[in-house]
Amino acid sequence: MIIQSVQVAILDLPTIRPHQLAMHTITEQAVVVARVRDTEGREGWSEIATIGGASYGESTPEAIKANIDTYITPHVIGQDPIRFGKIMHDISIHVRGNLHAKALVESAIVDLAARQRNIPAYELFGGKIHDGLPVAWTLASGDTGKDIEEAKEYLHQKRHNIFKLKIGKGDPMKNVEHVLEIQKAVGDRARLTVDVNQAWDEDTANQCIPILQDGGISMIEQPLPGWNHEGMARLADRYRVPILADEGATSIQEIFHIAKHRAGNSIALKIGKTGGLTAVKQAAGIAEAAGLGLYGGTMIESDLGTAMTVQLYSTMPPMKFGTELFGPLLFKDSITTNRVEFRDFNVIVPDGPGFGVEVDHEKVEHYSREKGVLA
Numbered sequence: 043m044i045i046q047s048v049q050v051a052i053l054d055l056p057t058i059r060p061h062q063l064a065m066h067t068i069t070e071q072a073v074v075v076a077r078v079r080d081t082e083g084r085e086g087w088s089e090i091a092t093i094g095g096a097s098y099g100e101s102t103p104e105a106i107k108a109n110i111d112t113y114i115t116p117h118v119i120g121q122d123p124i125r126f127g128k129i130m131h132d133i134s135i136h137v138r139g140n141l142h143a144k145a146l147v148e149s150a151i152v153d154l155a156a157r158q159r160n161i162p163a164y165e166l167f168g169g170k171i172h173d174g175l176p177v178a179w180t181l182a183s184g185d186t187g188k189d190i191e192e193a194k195e196y197l198h199q200k201r202h203n204i205f206k207l208k209i210g211k212g213d214p215m216k217n218v219e220h221v222l223e224i225q226k227a228v229g230d231r232a233r234l235t236v237d238v239n240q241a242w243d244e245d246t247a248n249q250c251i252p253i254l255q256d257g258g259i260s261m262i263e264q265p266l267p268g269w270n271h272e273g274m275a276r277l278a279d280r281y282r283v284p285i286l287a288d289e290g291a292t293s294i295q296e297i298f299h300i301a302k303h304r305a306g307n308s309i310a311l312k313i314g315k316t317g318g319l320t321a322v323k324q325a326a327g328i329a330e331a332a333g334l335g336l337y338g339g340t341m342i343e344s345d346l347g348t349a350m351t352v353q354l355y356s357t358m359p360p361m362k363f364g365t366e367l368f369g370p371l372l373f374k375d376s377i378t379t380n381r382v383e384f385r386d387f388n389v390i391v392p393d394g395p396g397f398g399v400e401v402d403h404e405k406v407e408h409y410s411r412e413k414g415v416l417a
């Protein structure tokens with residue numbers, strides 16, 4: 043039952059509408075998927091998303107694939123998947139950084155190990171605490187009236203009661219007005235958060251945050267550049283509205299640094315940026331010990347990547363700010379034959395073997411940039 047092959051492909055998945063961030067607008071999302079196969083032909087699958095090529099983060103889809111194919115795969119072939127801790131330890135000795143690549147490989151191995159035992163992958167991480175996780179939606183039409191209509195509709199459907207607005211692009215004060223109008227319209231039926239995606243300097247943050255705070259906005263995500271831990275610490279100290287570190291909070295070492303210097307008082311977790319399922323549980327432990335609030339972040343994963351993430355987060359104590367694992371709802375199509383479910387303001391934890399979703403091989407091939415890799 044040892045691992046016989048590792049294959050990686052880049053897929054371009056179209057979204058139902060443009061999804062605007064400060065540095066990039068997603069209309070087609072590049073996700074990287076990995077498949078590991080054992081000697082009996084069983085398969086483990088995983089997905090890691092990145093945003094906007096090299097514009098959001100250092101790991102590009104092309105680099106993830108190249109570095110796995112060249113440097114990581116040789117340490118995986120011939121290994122027993124249930125010893126994913128040893129495999130990842132061996133990789134850590136030979137491959138520096140490359141956190142997204144490591145996350146993709148570890149996740150596929152975990153899916154395979156769980157499928158070999160016919161159990162959900164969350165059983166390998168202590169078992170699930172929750173059956174569902176609160177899930178936010180991003181309002182991104184850019185039109186205040188349309189966003190209010192959308193928020194009201196999803197409240198009515200009991201799909202979301204936490205809404206996030208990406209406000210890193212355009213005039214900061216106009217964006218603040220837009221957010222406050224929406225908050226006024228939904229009142230106390232919904233919580234609103236904002237994500238600046240590193241776009242402000244400290245002066246702009248000091249102009250905008252007090253207004254957002256007085257308007258009842260419940261969290262401000264990464265207002266300053268990821269490197270500016272000192273500035274984030276000053277904002278976290280100055281305002282009572284929670285300041286959340288996302289792009290600044292990547293590896294477990296960086297998350298420890300943020301915790302120590304209070305460079306933000308809450309952390310967005312993501313499997314890719316932190317280097318894998320095991321690393322994210324370690325990150326959550328650091329945050330918990332430091333009294334930081336947690337948020338289940340997304341890089342806009344499809345059903346496969348979302349199922350992975352939801353399963354892992356189901357094994358952790360409740361997150362103060364819930365999650366934003368709405369990825370599958372933003373795609374026109376799915377690469378799995380069963381979908382991740384959303385109901386009663388929650389994303390539901392899949393319970394099948396592995397990550398609980400079954401890959402549709404034809405769809406994977408259809409959306410693959412290079413044909414035949416995972417055929």
Ligand SMILES: [Mg+2]
Nearest residue numbers: 237263264288
């Ligand atoms: Mg963010």
